[in-house]
Amino acid sequence: MNQQGVRWTAEQVLDLAPDAASRRAGSRLGTAGPWSETGGSGAGAVWGLCKGSGSRPYATVVDTSGPAYKCSCPSRKFPCKHALGLLLLWAGDEGTVPEAAAPGWAEEWLAGRRTRERRQEDRAADGGQSPRTADPVAARRRAERRAARITAGAAELEQRLTDLLRGGLAAAERSGYGPWEETAARMVDAQAPGLAARVRELGAIPGSGQGWPVRLLEESALVHLLDRAWLGMDRLPDSLAATVRTRVGLTAPAEGPAVRDDWLVLAQYDSADARLTTRRIWLYGRRTGRTALLLSFGAAGRAPQLALPPGLMIDAEIVPHAGAGQLRAELREQFGAPVPIEAPPPGGSTEDALAAYGTALGDDPWLDSWPVTLTDVIPVPSDDGWQLADARRPQALPIAPTAPSRAGLWRLVALSGGGPVTVFGECGHRGFAPLAAWSAGSPETVTLT
């Protein structure tokens, strides 16, 4: 390891690109040609001037511990191609980005970041009171008003579901997506985004291929279960009540006790709808054995701010959200620079994976999948897609049709070469979605997203 911490690999840098065009543009700038005044600091900052088409070069600064980016170019992509190019240059060759003191234009921004961070720490040290909750009475009144709205929404949705069942699912297919969209909009008005999202998903099921009535009945029943749980909240144990609140869309603040560990970054992938890009980052704590999910959001078409390259290990503190079976957490403080992971997380068989999902359903019946690591599995082609088969048992999990990427599946097959590999992914009722893999005898993380 050198002074600037571990340099990332090109793959890790390219994973940060918001889209394929930036990836290409960035990789072209990852050569010494257009760059000048490049340098890096021991604290993980990298900077450089990139000659563009204009007369003034663009000034690019990256804080790799965030990571956070600053560039004087007008691009709205984030990170922009200059930041990607600079990181590639830094990742590729130690000679071209020498250790140096930050020049004025870079130092200004880096200093600003440090000040902000310190201020946040001070605030946390003062008891974590954020100014918005200054008036507890008003806050409680607001929360009560919102709960009442959600209750009204849940009752309305319940009515809608019983009407659906009374008239029959077959009739629902004929009436199309319109009524669902309308109901979803009512749930948004009721300030229950969790219910709204579920309703939209219900609307997509009719006519979605063989067996849709079964899927629609299952998912309707689970929405019904959530409705009833919300309406009978006062009879639920605290932890389940917290889960129900989260599922309905009342995000619990991250205020559990902080957990410090060496977190392996296992996977990072984005999913987008018309409004929002959601980034999921899976972490595994080497000492606690705990798996955590970091969520980060960006406006439609823009990459979310938080980015952690898979295959690295960070010594950091995370704070979990409340609720039974909830994996979501917030990343708080990072200590020191990331290092490459030494070994994949411990895992089990396909049977263990399904058992883990089953157990998790006991805490949160609305879970679609559960993060697991499969040890010694072999990708096997089958009539409808692929399976992951135990190397030593005649058992297998189907690979979920919802798996994030086709290219990832083929990387997994290539890595395996017909032999056993370790795979991390999400195991659920639709199958297993592989997200990262390791071949036998190599700690290198191959991302499948």
Next chain:
Amino acid sequence: MSGTTPASYWDELVTSALLGTDRRTPPADVAPRGVDAPSALLDAAAVHTVRRRAGLRPATARPRPEPAPPDDRRELPEPARRRLAVLLADRAAPAGSGGRRGTAPDLTELLPQWLAAANDRGYRAPASALPALLDAARARTDLRAPALRFAGPRGIWLAGLNAEWKFALRGTSAGTALPAPEDREAVRRLWEEGLFAERVALLGSVRAHDPAAGAALLAETWPTERAEDRLMFLDSLRTGLSDADEPFLDRALSDRSRNVRATAAELLSALPGSALAGRMAARAAGCVSLDRTAAVATIAVEAPHECDAGMERDGVVPTAPSGRGERSWWLGQLVEATPLATWPGRLGGRTPEEIVALPVADDWGDELHAAWCRAAVRQHDPEWARALLGAPSQPPATGPGTSSLAERAKLLATLRTEVRAEWVAGFISAHGLSEAFQLLGVCAVPWAEPLGRAVVDALDIARDAGSYPWSFSGVMGLAERCLDPAEASRLELLTATPDEAEGASPGAGSYWSEAFRRLVSTLRLRAEMHAELSS
């Protein structure tokens, strides 16, 4: 659940939900009288759904794929792996065809070079890069051979599992599992039972080991092969053609198929010692002679008056293409098939250079020189090729051999690489870059020093002349790929934006500076690429 099995119980719930509880009442134990039927149905369905999900069991595993064959090539050094990832990430970019391309290198164009270098050094492709590599090879046919070689046995194994990569399987089974040429039994079996591509590859490998054995193999099944297969087999003899092939080719001269006969004749004429070459030499010698009656030595030409059966049997095509005289058509074919070594003896002991310089009577010069050019290419005769190319500084239209750039490129290809580079360098110094593209294409990479210098000087002159750089984008692209990276420091001087010259195209200076910066950065990148692979 009062006796109903879970499956049929669930089926009843689904049927009831599908038709509606008004029409189909759910089972009585789901919705007792007095309870709202839809609500009760949803309750029961929720319980069933969560129970089903919580109790999921693994499926039965399907038969495993055969494991990929081992690949004992060494692993890529870490920096080279990173480089490959970047080169493959850039792959999908639209090809830069002329126009403005910025200062950054065009990575897609460097992938073939990277693959060739990695293959030369015997590296194994990282498994996780195989899908991207196969996708790249699928999109660009020029990448296929090096990409598949680099992908190795595991790449072929992977391609067998994905219909999109079918192209990788064509003809490769031969490349991986040919029997040893000494193993007569296995050779014979594959020769008799193999697919056509396998048999062609087998023939090549046996011939390389023992030319006579190859000819024997071919002769054995020759009469039973289909005409188009005979033609392909014959064509494959071009590689490693030797006098040992003459008896076989001689028999093929009387083949049933006209195309097979013509190809056999062409191959025989490339063997100066063959009987066919001798017959052709005798015929041609009767047509071309030294006219001693003239004041200066002159070549006199008397083209053949007929195409007899013997000529036809030796592969001369009797019917001329429209617009060409029959007699000159026949003459061209005779001279083309005549061993070039015939001429010095026939024409007063002169060297090829002196012969090419001789005047030719009655306007036969062009015809004769063109036929000599084709002969030099066919017989791989560098001495004649050099003579026919003439001095590089001579304007192309008045050169001795041919004015066609394509023909000149072919002649150049028969020369040694240094001679080739030197000639093209001379050509560029004299005539600039506008016609050099095709000639540069046959020069060895990286360009030898005088050639590289000539190209850079010519680009510098073009810039000073004030035209836009994209008029030279073809040569620029070639230079990025072929210039010796050591030239980078010399080029650095040219990256500055010059003052706008009188009469120059507006803004051309800064575009040139951009183009040169891209050239420099590409050269630097290539140097890095090669260094990474050597570490």
